[in-house]
Structures are given as structure tokens and as C-alpha cells.
Amino acid sequence: MLPPDPLPSAGDLLAWYDRHRRALPWREAARDPYRIWLSEVMLQQTTVAAVAPRWRRFLARFPTVAALAAAPWEAVAEEWAGLGYYARARNLHACAQAVVARGGFPDTVEGLRALPGIGAYTAAAVAAIAFGRPVVPLDGNVERVTARVAAVEEALPGARPRLAALAQGWMAQAPARERPADFVQALFDLGATICVPRSPACVLCPWQAGCAGRISGIAPLLPRKAPKPARPLKRGVHFLLSDSAGRLLLRRRPPSGLLGGMLGIPGTPWREEGWSTEEAMAHAPLASANWRALPGEAKHGFTHFELRMALLAATLPPGAAVEGEWLTPAAAAQALPGAMQRLLALAEAAGAVASDTA
DNA sequence: AATCCGGGGCG
């Protein structure tokens, strides 16, 4: 079969990008590798809309990589709370310290790839956007655009090497090679605004004439993906202990694993089998307290399982000592990951804690 | 290569 005519032209895409590129906060300032790197880490599996306000807030608190490296983990965790994938925050902190120790960000893919939390994608993205290296980061947008333009019918993730080679081939064309940062961001924007997963707007696409997927009519079906397994349901029981001032007992979770390093409301492990009251009470932070079950359940979806949590509440008996940290409900809402905030909302609905200032 | 790891928005 003959290739489509004309072939995808980097110049056409760059001309489109010059007119239609998204106005994103990390594109406004100069190419500070710290800001670019921070945006790329936040954008891992996270939408632009969710990242933009958090990116501004993070930089207001940690304006430089040195400031981030010098900050205590507790402050970084609090600033990241609610963004998800908390290993990113741990690696971000460690990466900042490594960068300060070596005197600045590496300006090559290999150098960046060696840092914590920087994989093949982020290394290529920072190298291209911050340092002008002619490399294409393969993200979900680039995978989709490339699979469609080249009509790659092989399913992900097996097709990834082919897609990467095709996209890198476009970067080798003259106009792209001279504007690597713009070219990769043009691919991002094309995938985010026109070559979208469902109902792509092919009539608006600068590459429509050369798109093999559009010509053959299969573009909306690409890229093909392997089916995903079903998510099991897990259950847990949690314990909300209030002191006489209305503050709540929280404990920092182990540094790795699910919600690692983040604050949490004490509770049982999460498992598929349910918990009897007696069994759950063995995990209570304080056995002798006026525990009462609150009505309802808190539900939360993780990537690989669904979670339902029951909640028991009690007040701290006078003179009792418990290990953990005491936070006001407002401070807890600020510092807790989403799953734990669901428990807080359940308690507020039951009138078990002071309602937030909202 | 397969698994684990959050949270939000959209059709």
C-alpha cells in the first residue's frame, strides 16, 4: 500500500501550534528547568486543569529547587496532599536534593533519567522543553497521535517502541529539529485538543491530509489497548478519635506503599474479607474509649481496587495517652489524601466533628 | 512484562 500523500509535515504542525497552542502557566515564564520539571512530574497521569493551580501554589511555597530540597518532608507532603500518586512527591523531594548536591539539573536525557522520579518520559520532556534536545517524550497524547497518523493497529503497550520510533522520525525533520520544545508541545496540544480519545476533530487537524488512520476511517478506534482486569472490592474500619479541643488523631503512614508517607486516620488494613467488630477493635488506637459506629460508609476508588470504609468515633478519655499527631479538622482536611478526606466527610455528616470552615 | 500506585473530569 502506498503511503498517504502528503506525509505528516512537522512544519504544518508547528504552524498550527504557533496559532493555536494552549496558554499554560509553565509556558509563560522563561525555560527554568525547575519549573518545567515540576510541571512534568505533576502532569504524570494528572490533567492540565488539575495541575495548573497546584503548580502555582507549589512554586509560591517552594520558589527554587534549593528551597524544595531544604524543606522538611512534612511540608512537601502537605503541599502535595490531594494530588495522588504520592511516590511522586517523595521522589520529587529526593530529586531536588540530588539536583542541589550536583549543582543543577543535568541537561541530557541520560543525566535526567538517572534522577529519582524521572523515567523515560520525563527525561525526554525536560530535555526537549527545558534544554532544546531533539527528543520526543512518548506520553498518552503522542501515543494516540502517532498510532492514528501512522494507522498502527498493534495494541499498547506492545506498540510503544514502534510509536516512539515513528514520533522520533518526525523530530528529525528540519523544522522540528530546530524547535524541539515547540514540536513536542505541539504534539501534546494536538492530542489534547483535536486528536482526543473519543470523537477526534479531524476536520480541524493540521495533519488530516497525511493521517493514515483518518483516511482508512479507523482513527477513533486507535490506539488499541489490552483489556484491563476487574477491580476487587476491599473493606476497612477506621477510628476517629477526638480530644477535648475537637482535634483529631492522625498517624503518618509507612514511607512506602499505598498513600506512603502521608497522614491518615488510624484503621485496620484493607482487605477483600469483611471485618467483625471484635476483629477490627484490635486495630483501634485506644481500646478503652466510647467508640460508636457512624452511619454509612466512605467509598473511594483506587487504580486497582475499590474501597469501602466504616468509621467509628470516640472522644479521648481524660488522662489517656495515644501515639500520633493531633490536628484540627480544618488542618486535617488540608493534609489528608482523598481517601481519608472521605472519612472526614462521613464524620462531618454524622455531626461527629466540627464542620469545616467551608 | 506485570503490578502497584490517586484522583478528577467527562461522555
Place this chain on the structure above:
DNA sequence: CGCCCAGGATT
């Protein structure tokens, strides 16, 4: 309710 999102680390 399922899918997708500027993925990385671990095994």
C-alpha cells in the same frame, strides 16, 4: 459507570 489523563518504581 468506564475511560483517560504530559508515568515511574518495583518485582
